[in-house]
Amino acid sequence: MKSYKKLFGVVSGFALSLALVGCGPQEDSGQGSAVNEATKTKELIVWEDIEKSAGIEEAISKFEEEHDVTVKVVEKPYAKQIEDLRLDGPAGTGPDVLTMPGDQIGTAVTEGLIKELNVSEDIQGLYTEAAMQSQKVDNKVYGLPKAVETTMLYYNKDIISEDQLPKTLDEWYELSKELTKGENYGLLALFDQIYYAQSVMSGYGGYIFAQEENGSYNPSDIGLNNEGAIEGAASIQKFYKEGLFPAGIVGEQGINVLESLFTEGKAAAVISGPWNIEPFKKAGVNYGVTKLPELSNGKNMSSFIGVKSYNVSSYSKNADLAEELVAFLANEENSKKRYEITQEVPAVQALANDPVVTESEAAKAVAEQSQFSVLTPNIPEMNEVWLPTDAALQTIATGKAEPKQALDQAVETIKGQIEAKHGGK
DSSP: OTTTTTOOOTTSTTOOOOOOOSSOOOTTOOOTTSEETTTTEEEEEEEEOTTOGGGGHHHHHHHHHHHTEEEEEEEOOGGGHHHHHHHHHHHTOSOSEEEEEGGGHHHHHHTTOBOOOOOOHHHHTTBOHHHHHTTEETTEEOOEEEEEEOOEEEEETTTSOGGGOOSBHHHHHHHHHHHOBTTBEEEEOOTTSHHHHHHHHGGGTOEEEEEOTTSOEEEEEEETTSHHHHHHHHHHHHHHHTTOSOGGGSSTTHHHHHHHHHHTTOEEEEEEOGGGHHHHHHTTOOEEEEOOOBOTTSOBOOOEEEEEEEEEBTTOTTHHHHHHHHHHHTSHHHHHHHHHHHOOOOOBGGGTTOHHHHTOHHHHHHHHHHTTOEEOOOSGGGGGTHHHHHHHHHHHHTTSSOHHHHHHHHHHHHHHHHHHHHTTO
């Protein structure tokens, strides 16, 4: 998710959450367009991500022909589709199939918005383990993964060559002190947001929720203020203290500042995600991409792996057919075609070594970084993490609080919100 432009064993193959809906979907509250009364032909509505429908155009045509069905594809920001489903689903104007981030699965299931799917072990086995895990709640499957993304490091080849790239964050800190002059900077990152700061904090032992052996998360065990998280936050803070990050990079406008400085050739490197591949290319930046650097303890910077998926609305009148469509869109052949058009890295294991993927520097960077990445927790309690933690990180970045004080306060707030909104589970 441009994070939050909110917004996996990941990559064995890639070497790669309004209150609860008052009542569940009623049987008579299905889609108004389930059947075209003029032709008696079944209709399905698919909500696809913005500027991504071209990637499934061919697959949709094949499915329509093979199943004598009309499929209408509507583009909507994928991170906000669940919000629209809360209103459009009960109204009968929502989709049969939608796309959403993996970290929203738990909330959608809790609210009864998406259906459990009957997916065989063979089909589940098509995808990387963690990508498939993102679609499960209590070991039940609620979607199929279509793409994975994680943050990586973009660098300007006109400022620094590949063989000169610092290997560690400390080395980037030192180089940034040399390069930061006037409006020019070295490495820039949105470390005032947990989506990005997690890369450092977790590398030192911090974590959001402890994960059990079965893959489930324990929301009562929060590691955002443990010793490792504090150490990580301190290592981030020095970039701000030394003036190596511009003041404008903190807060809501930060993403725009970071991207502008990189496209204008004023930043040697930035930490961002695949969503910037095409924008940076169109801006004419001579850039390269690689995994994130190592930390002082020898561990590689971590990152969140995001999974985009296809899911079936609980309000669909044609749920079985919608489920067939999900499996079809996410199969190996159509995942490959979708990648060729959208450049979003597929979650299908077998495509890891396909030349069409391996020839892409960005895809390889995502694959390599994925080895050091973790899933964004997909439980409803995760909704209580973002704002308090970001607020804490911003006070650290602006020097208004030291890491321990800020993170202790954040965790206290998170626990209070979980108790109030989720019964303290």
